[in-house]
Amino acid sequence: xxxxxxxxxxxxxxxxxxxxxxxxxxxxxxxxxxxxxxxxxxxxxxxxxxxxxxxxxxxxxxxxxxxxxxxxxxxxxxxxxxxxxxxxxxxxxxxxxxxxxxxxxxxxxxxxxxxxxxxxxxxxxxxxxxxxxxxxxxxxxxxxxxxxxxxxxxxxxxxxxxxxxxxxxxxxxxxxxxxxxxxxxxxxxxxxxxxxxxxxxxxxxxxxxxxxxxxxxxxxxxxxxxxxxxxxxxxxxxxxxxxxxxxxxxxxxxxxxxxxxxxxxxxxxxxxxxxxxxxxxxxxxxxxx
Amino acid sequence: xxxxxxxxxxxxxxxxxxxxxxxxxxxxxxxxxxxxxxxxxxxxxxxxxxxxxxxxxxxxxxxxxxxxxxxxxxxxxxxxxxxxxxxxxxxxxxxxxxxxxxxxxxxxxxxxxxxxxxxxxxxxxxxxxxxxxxxxxxxxxxxxxxxxxxxxxxxxxxxxxxxxxxxxxxxxxxxxxxxxxxxxxxxxxxxxxxxxxxxxxxxxxxxxxxxxxxxxxxxxxxxxxxxxxxxxxxxxxxxxxxxxxxxxxxxxxxxxxxxxxxxxxxxxxxxxxxxxxxxxxxxxxxxxxxxxxxxxxxxxxxxxxxx
Numbered sequence: 391x392x393x394x395x396x397x398x399x400x401x402x403x404x405x406x407x408x409x410x411x412x413x414x415x416x417x418x419x420x421x422x423x424x425x426x427x428x429x430x431x432x433x434x435x436x437x438x439x440x441x442x443x444x445x446x447x448x449x450x451x452x453x454x455x456x457x458x459x460x461x462x463x464x465x466x467x468x469x470x471x472x473x474x475x476x477x478x479x480x481x482x483x484x485x486x487x488x489x490x491x492x493x494x495x496x497x498x499x500x501x502x503x504x505x506x507x508x509x510x511x512x513x514x515x516x517x518x519x520x521x522x523x524x525x526x527x528x529x530x531x532x533x534x535x536x537x538x539x540x541x542x543x544x545x546x547x548x549x550x551x552x553x554x555x556x557x558x559x560x561x562x563x564x565x566x567x568x569x570x571x572x573x574x575x576x577x578x579x580x581x582x583x584x585x586x587x588x589x590x591x592x593x594x595x596x597x598x599x600x601x602x603x604x605x606x607x608x609x610x611x612x613x614x615x616x617x618x619x620x621x622x623x624x625x626x627x628x629x630x631x632x633x634x635x636x637x638x639x640x641x642x643x644x645x646x647x648x649x650x651x652x653x654x655x656x657x658x659x660x661x662x663x664x665x666x667x668x669x670x671x672x673x674x675x676x677x678x679x
Numbered sequence: 680x681x682x683x684x685x686x687x688x689x690x691x692x693x694x695x696x697x698x699x700x701x702x703x704x705x706x707x708x709x710x711x712x713x714x715x716x717x718x719x720x721x722x723x724x725x726x727x728x729x730x731x732x733x734x735x736x737x738x739x740x741x742x743x744x745x746x747x748x749x750x751x752x753x754x755x756x757x758x759x760x761x762x763x764x765x766x767x768x769x770x771x772x773x774x775x776x777x778x779x780x781x782x783x784x785x786x787x788x789x790x791x792x793x794x795x796x797x798x799x800x801x802x803x804x805x806x807x808x809x810x811x812x813x814x815x816x817x818x819x820x821x822x823x824x825x826x827x828x829x830x831x832x833x834x835x836x837x838x839x840x841x842x843x844x845x846x847x848x849x850x851x852x853x854x855x856x857x858x859x860x861x862x863x864x865x866x867x868x869x870x871x872x873x874x875x876x877x878x879x880x881x882x883x884x885x886x887x888x889x890x891x892x893x894x895x896x897x898x899x900x901x902x903x904x905x906x907x908x909x910x911x912x913x914x915x916x917x918x919x920x921x922x923x924x925x926x927x928x929x930x931x932x933x934x935x936x937x938x939x940x941x942x943x944x945x946x947x948x949x950x951x952x953x954x955x956x957x958x959x960x961x962x963x964x965x966x967x968x969x970x971x972x973x974x975x976x977x978x979x980x981x982x983x984x985x986x
Contacts, residue, residue: 619772
């Protein structure tokens with residue numbers, strides 16, 4: 391404000407106490423943050439055509455999210471949580487939502503996120519498999535012209551999948567801790583993180599379509615189902631019931647989130663990780679305390 | 680893409696898994712022994728854990744809508760546990776309640792019993808809780824039962840009604856042991872069939888299973904290795920150890936050292952090795968079951984190598 395300029399002049403002469411205090415505080419904050427920041431990894435969340443349920447899931451770690459942000463990762467990009475307007479460089483980018491091809495900005499931001507991140511994660515059913523956006527044929531308010539939604543791997547290469555709708559707070563927490571160990575840990579920790587993340591990376595290679603049908607095609611038809619019930623317990627929309635010891639999928643109810651197949655012990659079972667469940671769970675628990 | 684160790688690594692692992700102690704045991708609760716398959720280990724442990732507040736309830740195989748059909752139920756009382764005691768010889772999909780038990784049932788500390796494959800599912804659910812929000816830290820006690828193979832309900836029906844010539848609803852107890860599948864009826868008849876005839880009724884998914892004694896349970900138990908009416912018990916995890924020590928201190932089990940009973944641990948090791956060797960062959964055979972145009976083998980999916 392031009393009218394105020396003369397008043398601000400004498401401010402330079404005597405040191406004003408409040409502003410001194412503010413400066414001191416700032417320095418202190420920077421110093422406190424400096425050491426952990428050097429070791430932390432950076433994580434961002436790119437929000438495409440999703441419902442924000444994935445982002446909320448991250449926050450659903452409650453105190454665990456603060457622990458993650460204190461010790462392991464800086465959140466450098468995320469809708470409402472971080473005041474950064476443009477996709478920055480980051481170690482891990484969680485992409486929420488499918489990509490609307492009719493929205494140029496979505497396509498450009500997704501490509502930019504790919505270029506600027508070391509690990510690109512399809513975070514949640516929409517990004518990985520399309521999920522309910524698979525049912526969109528346009529005509530919806532307030533963007534009736536938007537009708538082409540694809541899983542992000544049809545636009546960019548994806549390193550890792552975290553399926554389900556919504557995804558699980560404990561799963562994204564585990565992936566964040568493992569990503570930290572992978573990028574900042576010692577040789578042994580890197581080995582563990584690699585083994586842990588491997589099947590989720592293989593899921594990203596497997597394809598970008600998911601459905602309760604996967605239980606038929608890739609488990610029962612393949613002679614691998616033993617009727618444990620995990621798929622029915624997992625389905626977020628209760629589309630799966632167990633009939634005479636085998637899953638029965640109500641296909642009209644299935645939202646194509648990929649949770650059932652990914653959770654099935656016969657989609658993958660990596661003994662090198664799962665046989666050490668006690669030690670790994672203790673390690674994650676310890677890391678979060 | 681990091682390459683995975685081949686599954687033959689499993690062969691090198693001890694076929695009995697990691698355990699802190701192994702013992703032959705029998706419940707001291709006469710009421711439980713009346714209902715139990717062998718030593719009443721699972722029922723007694725859950726009853727103890729309920730009473731001590733170690734669990735709020737347990738997912739067990741309760742009675743289903745048809746005779747001998749199990750249905751997963753959440754037991755929160757000893758009476759409900761007793762109604763679920765005994766072996767049903769067709770799978771109870773207990774994992775289908777693993778999330779619901781923490782929701783509409785409102786349990787914070789969950790017990791679950793299952794076969795070795797179901798214990799694998801429990802541990803995968805804890806390490807990779809992809810669609811199982813807020814479940815991983817609520818599993819307080821996972822009890823495993825030894826399992827050679829399992830049957831579909833219709834397969835079991837064929838064994839009991841076609842081979843053994845008994846009605847499903849008149850059967851009091853079923854048992855597998857000493858090379859025979861045996862059916863005991865309410866009116867005292869005993870029908871048997873040789874085990875070699877039951878193979879065609881085994882679920883296909885059981886042929887790739889590489890675990891006999893529920894290696895990933897907190898405590899696992901089964902009749903093999905112990906005398907009639909007794910069970911062999913492996914105490915495996917830190918959680919399992921605490922619960923077992925508590926139950927022993929409370930006088931809930933009689934025990935005998937495993938090396939003092941017949942047929943003993945050698946029998947468990949023998950059957951575990953047989954199962955895992957046979958099924959590892961099946962897993963390997965799946966890799967070359969088909970034929971590509973260039974004359975090289977075409978394989979089926981291998982869950983131990985990736986999704």
